Amino acid sequence: MTKKANITRDRSGTERVIVAAAKRVLAEQGFSAFGVNSIARAAGCDKQLIYRYFGGLDGLIEVLGREMSDQFGDMLGPIDPATCVTYSDFIEHMLLQLLRALRQSELLLRIAAWEIADASPITRKLAQVRGAALAAWVKDQRGPIAPPTDRDVGAINAALIAAVQHLALSAHAIGEFGGVRLADEADWSRVETAVSTLVRATYSHPDASVQRG
Amino acid sequence: MTKKANITRDRSGTERVIVAAAKRVLAEQGFSAFGVNSIARAAGCDKQLIYRYFGGLDGLIEVLGREMSDQFGDMLGPIDPATCVTYSDFIEHMLLQLLRALRQSELLLRIAAWEIADASPITRKLAQVRGAALAAWVKDQRGPIAPPTDRDVGAINAALIAAVQHLALSAHAIGEFGGVRLADEADWSRVETAVSTLVRATYSHPDASVQRG
DNA sequence: AACTTTTGTCACCGAGCGGTGAAAAATATT
DNA sequence: AATATTTTTCACCGCTCGGTGACAAAAGTT
Incomplete structure (x- = not known):
C-alpha cells in the first residue's frame, strides 16, 4: 500500500x-x-x-531535451502580429514573453541554471537544443518583419535575452538582483518597463545607431 | 616527500x-x-x-566572502574620470570594466554561478555581500555625476548588469550564448559594442524616455 | 622536568551515490 | 501446459561525502 x-x-x-x-x-x-x-x-x-x-542518465537527458525542445514553442506562445509592426515591437514582445515563460516554468529555470553552473557535454547539448528551439520560435514568429542591418542585432539581442534570463534566474534563487527586489508583480513591472525602455531606445530611434568613440 | x-x-x-x-x-x-x-x-x-x-564550511565561506568583498574594488579598478562626463559614459565604462573583471576572475564567475544554481542561506549571503561591494564601488566611482531621474535607473542598470554577468557566465560554461560565440577577443568586441549601443541609446538620447504603449 | 594548552593527524561512522549481476514475476509464444 | 522472452525488483559493490572522538606531537607554562 x-x-x-x-x-x-x-x-x-x-x-x-x-x-x-x-x-x-x-x-x-x-x-x-x-x-x-x-x-x-x-x-x-x-x-x-x-x-x-x-x-543511463545521458540517454534520459537526451529524451528530456527533445521533449523540452518540442514544448518550447507552446510555452512561449504566439506573438500577436497586430500589435507589433516594427522590429522594435517584435523584440520587445519576444523578450517579455520569454520573461514570463521563464518565470512560470521552474523546469526551464533549472535547466538554464544547470547550463551555467556545470560545464559538461550534457549541458552543452542542452544549451544548444534550447538555443536552437528559441531561434526557431523567433524565426517562426518574426513573419515578414526584417531586422535592421546597420547594427549587430545578434549581439544586441543576445545581451537582452541574457539580461532577461539572468534576472529570472536570480529572482528564483535569491529573490533580488543588483539591489532590485524581484518578488511580487510590482517588482516585475519595473523590470518589464526597463526592458521595454532598453529595446525601444535601441531599436525605435532612427538615429540611435552605433556611435564612434 | x-x-x-x-x-x-x-x-x-x-x-x-x-x-x-x-x-x-x-x-x-x-x-x-x-x-x-x-x-x-x-x-x-x-x-x-x-x-x-x-x-565548519559556513564559517569558512564567511571569511571567504569578506576577503572577496575587500578585493572587489581592486578587481574592478578605477574609472578614468576624464573620459566619462555624462551618466551614460559612466554606466558604459562601469559595465565594460565589470565584464572584463568577470572574464578574468574564475573565482567571481564560480561564485556568481553558485548564487544562481543553489538557493541556500549561504549563497544568499554571498550574493548580498557581492551586491553591496559592487554598489559601494559604483557609488565611490560615480563622483559628482548624478543619474537621470525620469527613468528607473535601478531597474535599467540591474538589467544591464545582469546581461553582462550572464554573458560572462555562459561564455565560461559553454562558450556561447543565443547563437553568439563567446570565445576570442573578436567575439567580445561584438559584445562590448552591443553593450555600448544599449547604454548610449538608453542614456544618451535626451528624448529616449519611457514611451506609453 | 612535569604540566597544560595548542596544533595537527588518524581512524572510524552512517549515509548517499553510480553502477552491476542475478533472480523473480508477468507476459508472449509454441 | 510448457517454454521463452520481456519487464521489474532485489541485493550487493566500491566510493566519496560530512562529521566526530580519540590520540600524537609540538609549544608554552610553571
Missing part, C-alpha cells in the same frame, strides 16, 4: 513515468539532485530501468 | 593556507566540489582543522 499500484506492466508507460519523474526532480530539487537514485525513487521504480530503457 | 614540508606549526598560517585552498577549489572545480574533504585535500591538512578554526 505504501508503493504505487503496479497493476500492469508496460515498458513505454514506465518510460513515460520515468521521464516525468526526471522532470519533477529537476524542477523541484535542481540538477544537483538529478541522479539515478533520486529519479528512480521519484518514479517509484528501480533505477536499473533507467539504465535498461535509456542507457 | 609527497606531502608538504610541515616545518612549523602556526595557526594563522594554516588558516591562510586553508582559505587559499578553498578559493582554489572553488575557482577550479566549482561549488559542487566545495566541501571539507576536497578543501582539506587541496590544503594538505586534515579536515578537522576546518571545523576547529572556522566552525
Whole structure:
C-alpha cells in the first residue's frame, strides 16, 4: 500500500513515468539532485530501468531535451502580429514573453541554471537544443518583419535575452538582483518597463545607431 | 616527500593556507566540489582543522566572502574620470570594466554561478555581500555625476548588469550564448559594442524616455 | 622536568551515490 | 501446459561525502 499500484506492466508507460519523474526532480530539487537514485525513487521504480530503457542518465537527458525542445514553442506562445509592426515591437514582445515563460516554468529555470553552473557535454547539448528551439520560435514568429542591418542585432539581442534570463534566474534563487527586489508583480513591472525602455531606445530611434568613440 | 614540508606549526598560517585552498577549489572545480574533504585535500591538512578554526564550511565561506568583498574594488579598478562626463559614459565604462573583471576572475564567475544554481542561506549571503561591494564601488566611482531621474535607473542598470554577468557566465560554461560565440577577443568586441549601443541609446538620447504603449 | 594548552593527524561512522549481476514475476509464444 | 522472452525488483559493490572522538606531537607554562 505504501508503493504505487503496479497493476500492469508496460515498458513505454514506465518510460513515460520515468521521464516525468526526471522532470519533477529537476524542477523541484535542481540538477544537483538529478541522479539515478533520486529519479528512480521519484518514479517509484528501480533505477536499473533507467539504465535498461535509456542507457543511463545521458540517454534520459537526451529524451528530456527533445521533449523540452518540442514544448518550447507552446510555452512561449504566439506573438500577436497586430500589435507589433516594427522590429522594435517584435523584440520587445519576444523578450517579455520569454520573461514570463521563464518565470512560470521552474523546469526551464533549472535547466538554464544547470547550463551555467556545470560545464559538461550534457549541458552543452542542452544549451544548444534550447538555443536552437528559441531561434526557431523567433524565426517562426518574426513573419515578414526584417531586422535592421546597420547594427549587430545578434549581439544586441543576445545581451537582452541574457539580461532577461539572468534576472529570472536570480529572482528564483535569491529573490533580488543588483539591489532590485524581484518578488511580487510590482517588482516585475519595473523590470518589464526597463526592458521595454532598453529595446525601444535601441531599436525605435532612427538615429540611435552605433556611435564612434 | 609527497606531502608538504610541515616545518612549523602556526595557526594563522594554516588558516591562510586553508582559505587559499578553498578559493582554489572553488575557482577550479566549482561549488559542487566545495566541501571539507576536497578543501582539506587541496590544503594538505586534515579536515578537522576546518571545523576547529572556522566552525565548519559556513564559517569558512564567511571569511571567504569578506576577503572577496575587500578585493572587489581592486578587481574592478578605477574609472578614468576624464573620459566619462555624462551618466551614460559612466554606466558604459562601469559595465565594460565589470565584464572584463568577470572574464578574468574564475573565482567571481564560480561564485556568481553558485548564487544562481543553489538557493541556500549561504549563497544568499554571498550574493548580498557581492551586491553591496559592487554598489559601494559604483557609488565611490560615480563622483559628482548624478543619474537621470525620469527613468528607473535601478531597474535599467540591474538589467544591464545582469546581461553582462550572464554573458560572462555562459561564455565560461559553454562558450556561447543565443547563437553568439563567446570565445576570442573578436567575439567580445561584438559584445562590448552591443553593450555600448544599449547604454548610449538608453542614456544618451535626451528624448529616449519611457514611451506609453 | 612535569604540566597544560595548542596544533595537527588518524581512524572510524552512517549515509548517499553510480553502477552491476542475478533472480523473480508477468507476459508472449509454441 | 510448457517454454521463452520481456519487464521489474532485489541485493550487493566500491566510493566519496560530512562529521566526530580519540590520540600524537609540538609549544608554552610553571
